Amino acid sequence: MNERNDTMKRWSQALSSLIMIMLLVFIAAGCQSSNSTDSSKTNKTASKTVHSGKVEIDMKNMAFSPKVVYVTEGTKVTWKNKDAAPHNVVSNSGAFKSKELSEGKTFSYTFNKKGTYKYKCTYHAGMDGTVIVTDKKQAMTMETMSSTEKADSKGKTAPLGTGTSGEPKQADGIRLLPYKMVNGYKVFHLNAKQVWWEVKPGKKVKAWAYNGTVPGPEIKVNQGDKVKIIVKNDLSEGTTVHWHGLDVPFKQDGTGGVSQPDIKPGETWTYTFTVNASPGTYAYHSHPMKDMLKQEQMGLFGAFIVEPKGTGWKQVHPGYQKEYTVLVNDSPQFGYTINGRSYPATPVLPAKVGDKILVHLINIGSMVHPMHLHGMHFQEISQDGVPLPSPVTMDTIATAPGTTYDISFNANQVGKWLFHCHITDHVVDSNGDMSGMITTFDVKK
Ligand SMILES: [Cu+2]
Structure with missing residues (x-):
């Protein structure tokens, strides 16, 4: 028994050293090897790799490639024009701006501050891109995850489970814990x-x-x-x-x-x-x-x-026909989600015209998410579990990290009504199409 424990201990020490070495090699390489030269492949997909040191973005076929790049603070980004036509690189916020770049010319900028930097070529409509700067700690988390992934593909760690423990699923997609x-x-x-x-x-x-x-x-x-x-x-x-x-x-x-x-x-x-x-x-x-x-x-x-x-709730407030939980989250692992899913995989919440609906709204992420309801106004009736002295009517509620709300509304119109975060970045994918923190109330006759 002791011998087995010792073997396991040595094995786990060896594994963590391996992960550490892979991490160091990755950082030392400045992740240049992952910077694909096949721009047709990387053109439309967000690179999930977090770059450190330096990284290059191509301007090719009237597009920035990769379009979305993740870097750590202090990373130098170089844009290179591979088109015959001239381009430029202009930050939307004014953080950086190149002059006109003819074919073969480059422009570099070092990102020293955490944040999301959108930029564009002002000569060509629709030619834009994003650099997302994370702090080193967050990047470490993501790299450790991908190292674990590599260990897995070699069959070195136990197979993963895929599902639940069989708890009943509610209409909002969340399982209910029995007792x-x-x-x-x-x-x-x-x-x-x-x-x-x-x-x-x-x-x-x-x-x-x-x-x-x-x-x-x-x-x-x-x-x-x-x-x-x-x-x-x-x-x-x-x-x-x-x-x-x-x-x-x-x-x-x-x-x-x-x-x-x-x-x-x-x-x-x-x-x-x-x-x-x-x-x-x-x-x-x-x-x-x-x-x-x-x-x-x-x-x-x-x-x-x-x-x-x-x-x-239904006994105390006989008017309520539906009760749903909507839990919003942002994380580098899942992206922007509602109840663990990204739109259009988020739950569709059913209702009938005339239903009074109670929503338990939770922001478990680390950003503010202003949640907006289409087609109807709602009332905020309590916050952090405490009823408000008088409910407030609104159509957008600025949910703060770690804060919980109860909101209520009358489903008075047939339709598929979106309920979504109103920070555009949180509801689109890397192509700018609807994704992420969006769910739907499907109100039927
Ligand atoms: Cu948001």
Whole structure:
């Protein structure tokens, strides 16, 4: 047994050294090898590689190629004109501007500040591109992921699961976590593990997920419930779960290295508390001391809904016919998503004309997302689980990271009504076509 543990330990040390070496080689190479010379191939696809040091973008066939480039801070980008026609490179924000570049001429700019830089050739309409500058820490996360990918393709790591633990799927695409009553406690089980997750058809990415699903299954309780949540860690590193907004006792707060040690791989941890929070929308997510950024970006989060004492929303508000959770997220791993999917793979939320609809809206990402509803206004009725003194009517709500909202509206018009983030970058793919943070209310007669 000890010998086996030792072998495994040595094996995992060897594997992490290998990943580290691959990472260093990648950085040292300045990723020039991945800069494809076949522009017809890279023309329309966003490069997923994060470049460091330097990178070249071609101006060829009246287009920038690659059109979208990810770089770390301090990377020098060089544009080269490979067309007979002259081009230029002009930043939309004024950050940089080349003079006219005839065939064979180049222009360089070093990006020292994090951000999204859109630019264009002012001579040719529609000839534009984007440079996305990430900080080094974020790039490290992405590179470590792709190194793991390489190890996988050689069959060096265990095969991944693909699905869920069989929880019932709700109309909003989120699974509902079942519980058992034991000695007056509602007992829930969460299992953190690595899976493949399909963000949209053709885009399968590695995820770290609770019970195999992104977001994790929805936990639904009533105010006053006593709950036990048993968390099993099947990740390759320590983790915890934090109960966001629920004001639990300190020992149950789930902050790694602060209220508890990180739960080690293979171990379980039980959280026990009474739900005193007011009925409304909350969340849960991993909050380990080590690797917190990566764990949240990889999918370890979910909705936590508190219903009124001993009853459900529909009983307290007899007017509501539909109740949906809409969880918006941004991450380098999944892109811009609603309930773990990117449009058009996001859920279509059904309604009938005359229905009153309650939406639990959660921003679990790290950016502001102004969510806009087509065709109808809605009312914000509560925020962070607390009812507003008087509801506010609007058609766009600027959701902030880590903030939860309850909104409500009357489905008074037949139609397929979009509900989407209004930052254009968050709702288009690298070609500028609709994608990402968009969902639909399908209101029928
Ligand atoms: Cu957005």
